[in-house]
Amino acid sequence: MSRFLLCLMLLGCSVVVWAQNGAIQGRVFDPINNEGVPFANVVIQGTTVGSTTDLDGFYKIEKLEPGLYNLAVSYIGYKDRVIFEIQVSNSRPTNVDIELEENTTELEEVVIKASPFSRTEESPVSLRSIGADEIRRNPGGNRDISRAIQSLPGVASTASFRNDILIRGGSPAENSFYIDGIEVPVINHFATQGASGGPNGMINVDFVKDVDFYAGAFPVNRGGALSSVFDFKYADGNPDRLLARFTLGSSDAGLTLDGPMGEKTNYILSVRRSYLQFLFEAIGLPFLPTYTDYQMKIKHRFNTKNHLTIFTIGAFDDFVLNLDANETESQQYLLDNIPVNEQWNYTFGVKYTRFSENSYTNFIVSRSMLRNSIYKYLNNDESTEDNLLFDFDSDEEENKLRVENIRRWNGYKFTIGANYEFAQYANKTFQQRAIGSDVFLAEYDTTLNLNKWGFFAQASKRLLEDRLTLSAGFRADASDYSDETSNLFKQISPRLSASYLINERLSINANTGLYYQLPPYTLLGYVEDGQFINKTNGIKYMRNVHYVGGIEWNTRSNTRITFEGFYKDYDDYPFLLNDSISFANVGGDFGVVGDEPATSISEGRTYGLEILAQQKLYKGLYGIVAYTLSWSEFKDKNGVYVPTAWDSRHIINLTAGYRFGKNWEVGARWRFFTGSPYTPYDEATSMLIPIWNATSGNGVFDFDKLNSERIPSIHTLDLRIDKKFFYNKWILQLYLDIQNAYAFQAELPAYLSVVRDENGLPVADPMNPSSYQAKYLENDSGAGTVLPSIGLIIEL
Numbered sequence: 001m002s003r004f005l006l007c008l009m010l011l012g013c014s015v016v017v018w019a020q021n022g023a024i025q026g027r028v029f030d031p032i033n034n035e036g037v038p039f040a041n042v043v044i045q046g047t048t049v050g051s052t053t054d055l056d057g058f059y060k061i062e063k064l065e066p067g068l069y070n071l072a073v074s075y076i077g078y079k080d081r082v083i084f085e086i087q088v089s090n091s092r093p094t095n096v097d098i099e100l101e102e103n104t105t106e107l108e109e110v111v112i113k114a115s116p117f118s119r120t121e122e123s124p125v126s127l128r129s130i131g132a133d134e135i136r137r138n139p140g141g142n143r144d145i146s147r148a149i150q151s152l153p154g155v156a157s158t159a160s161f162r163n164d165i166l167i168r169g170g171s172p173a174e175n176s177f178y179i180d181g182i183e184v185p186v187i188n189h190f191a192t193q194g195a196s197g198g199p200n201g202m203i204n205v206d207f208v209k210d211v212d213f214y215a216g217a218f219p220v221n222r223g224g225a226l227s228s229v230f231d232f233k234y235a236d237g238n239p240d241r242l243l244a245r246f247t248l249g250s251s252d253a254g255l256t257l258d259g260p261m262g263e264k265t266n267y268i269l270s271v272r273r274s275y276l277q278f279l280f281e282a283i284g285l286p287f288l289p290t291y292t293d294y295q296m297k298i299k300h301r302f303n304t305k306n307h308l309t310i311f312t313i314g315a316f317d318d319f320v321l322n323l324d325a326n327e328t329e330s331q332q333y334l335l336d337n338i339p340v341n342e343q344w345n346y347t348f349g350v351k352y353t354r355f356s357e358n359s360y361t362n363f364i365v366s367r368s369m370l371r372n373s374i375y376k377y378l379n380n381d382e383s384t385e386d387n388l389l390f391d392f393d394s395d396e397e398e399n400k401l402r403v404e405n406i407r408r409w410n411g412y413k414f415t416i417g418a419n420y421e422f423a424q425y426a427n428k429t430f431q432q433r434a435i436g437s438d439v440f441l442a443e444y445d446t447t448l449n450l451n452k453w454g455f456f457a458q459a460s461k462r463l464l465e466d467r468l469t470l471s472a473g474f475r476a477d478a479s480d481y482s483d484e485t486s487n488l489f490k491q492i493s494p495r496l497s498a499s500y501l502i503n504e505r506l507s508i509n510a511n512t513g514l515y516y517q518l519p520p521y522t523l524l525g526y527v528e529d530g531q532f533i534n535k536t537n538g539i540k541y542m543r544n545v546h547y548v549g550g551i552e553w554n555t556r557s558n559t560r561i562t563f564e565g566f567y568k569d570y571d572d573y574p575f576l577l578n579d580s581i582s583f584a585n586v587g588g589d590f591g592v593v594g595d596e597p598a599t600s601i602s603e604g605r606t607y608g609l610e611i612l613a614q615q616k617l618y619k620g621l622y623g624i625v626a627y628t629l630s631w632s633e634f635k636d637k638n639g640v641y642v643p644t645a646w647d648s649r650h651i652i653n654l655t656a657g658y659r660f661g662k663n664w665e666v667g668a669r670w671r672f673f674t675g676s677p678y679t680p681y682d683e684a685t686s687m688l689i690p691i692w693n694a695t696s697g698n699g700v701f702d703f704d705k706l707n708s709e710r711i712p713s714i715h716t717l718d719l720r721i722d723k724k725f726f727y728n729k730w731i732l733q734l735y736l737d738i739q740n741a742y743a744f745q746a747e748l749p750a751y752l753s754v755v756r757d758e759n760g761l762p763v764a765d766p767m768n769p770s771s772y773q774a775k776y777l778e779n780d781s782g783a784g785t786v787l788p789s790i791g792l793i794i795e796l
Helices: 002-013 132-136 145-151 276-282 329-337 683-687 689-694
Strands: 022-029 041-044 050-052 058-064 067-074 081-088 127-131 175-179 208-214 228-234 243-248 252-260 265-274 287-303 306-321 340-355 359-377 388-409 412-435 438-463 468-479 492-501 506-517 542-554 559-576 598-618 621-635 641-643 650-659 664-673 714-726 731-739 751-754 768-772 774-777 787-795
Touching: 022 067, 022 081, 041 058, 050 058, 067 598, 081 132, 081 598, 127 132, 127 145, 132 145, 132 208, 145 208, 145 650, 276 287, 329 751, 329 774, 412 689, 438 689, 683 689, 683 751, 683 768, 683 774, 689 768
Parallel strands: 175 228
Antiparallel strands: 022 058, 041 050, 041 067, 067 081, 127 208, 208 228, 243 252, 243 787, 252 265, 265 287, 287 306, 306 340, 340 359, 359 388, 388 412, 412 438, 438 468, 468 492, 492 506, 506 542, 542 559, 559 598, 598 621, 621 641, 621 650, 650 664, 664 714, 714 731, 731 787, 751 774
């Protein structure tokens, strides 16, 4: 590490003569009709350097030194806008197209400036926007959006290395993801089927322009979520010439290409491959993960009124065991309970956009597929099928169509549309399962076909010289799974938002909405005795009501301060009958969740307060201070509210960075969160020989003591140093990222294991021959290890 820092300092001290030949160019346009905004002022924020758009809305600012800039854009009749952190280099012009929203106030009236932070009429609260550079430089984030959002209020994380997205006390199964308006069900490698988490993200930040993250106040055209919606906006390919970016990070290597495919078409393409398996094998870990992913976006402009976007993303993940790493008890424990997993997925989508005078219409068609294969043999002995403990092969296929029209008329904004989906879930399962002190065999081979449909509409209006904004809408969803789910009127989701500007800097905002989400396919498609047992059990759409209110203050120096309170009321949530717990408690582990009998009787609530102070880049400084106080509770089998597995009571995130001269940057992130609840083991039941063998050494939990224990609080410090070198034809970026810089060691629950003989086989309890002899092992997944990583990025 010291050699790397020395190299950085020597390179930084080298003499480089920078020519001021960097440039920012692009188009300023009205997003409703895609018409250019002529004569708009586009200037570097805080300076007089800038340009004026031409008759078609095009602009170009030249003779800029390499570095980061904020653009301030203004024009009479439109709201001012600031575009943050635009990277300029000598090697090529930076393309930035800018949307300007029309201002409905008359010219002679008082002008209310738009916030430099994302906010819409429909979502005046609970909406945060994250730029690509904020994701890239996030200390400890490894260029992963799922980790970068952990700096924001309301976002909890786990003590493990997973990317579970836990928003305002909700489970990881309550989120939905869109890329350029196309829904993408899977965004993580080695994804937990039935939830959304995994250890590594699939989204390549080189594609990302920005991300809108909704923790509430969801747009009506974004369904299927109870806790959050992620709306990724991808950049277009470079229209001028071919560009290439090579990235070597802590876990993978990747190549990104973007450029023109003719006068009206551009593309951006990337491929990444992990090399963690080599590192894990070298240090003796008993598992070897490998992943590969790809992404591609093609944008074709027939003319200014007709655009076509083609997008695809996919991954192949392979998780095998390193059977040679079996020397320690911890290694033997992991080898006993970790399955072999092969998984692949893809999404392919096409979006056609037609612009009119005061509106635009999107026609979106997509197909997604997930194939998940998991198996486990007793003692990893695959020589005979008698040792097979479970074998799970599953396909999830979704074919979707959505049509939506967004229109502005007479000061109103309207959104209206409909969606249809045909889904197919296939599952072939063989699994020995423990229920209480008994073992039973679950074996079935089935296919579930589902038709889903929905409608949505929303109207928004600014009043009182744009000081008051009101928005009301609804969506209705249904599916032909059962009589309970096929009636649209049973799943009508009304929502209402209001915002009042006290002055141009201070506003009061509120939203309430009712949201529905269909349970996962693993639960809908579960079979017993040849029938979909959960259909017989009357499974319904999960239901959640949000109440959110807060205030927002924006300063003149790119700073935003918000206070928000929220309350979420859950009902009709699946209650898992085998373990007598709510489905809200599962989803934070590898494998599959939800493939068991359930009924829609679970109720819960989450509520809390969030405080955010966010400093966008201003004179080299940026940062976030976020605090969340929250409760997440669901009723247990006795009807008593108990904390869920996601009940992180206090969450503090402090993130700050500074850009020094000569393109040096230093950042730090400190996190603190209350330890999450957990359920202790039922040791006596777990040690029964048939139970231990059937569960492949995972133990059985005592759900009579559901989440009665809690791990101690956790706090970590992550650091990052970046250095960029700009040359005439290329850019070199080096970075050093240090996770857990002061080696904090989390105290995690011990593993329940067994005493083993000299051959590594479990030993029976001499006092109780029907059981193995119990032994607890230290859980070293929270070990206080400093994790430095070095990265290299080359842009050509």
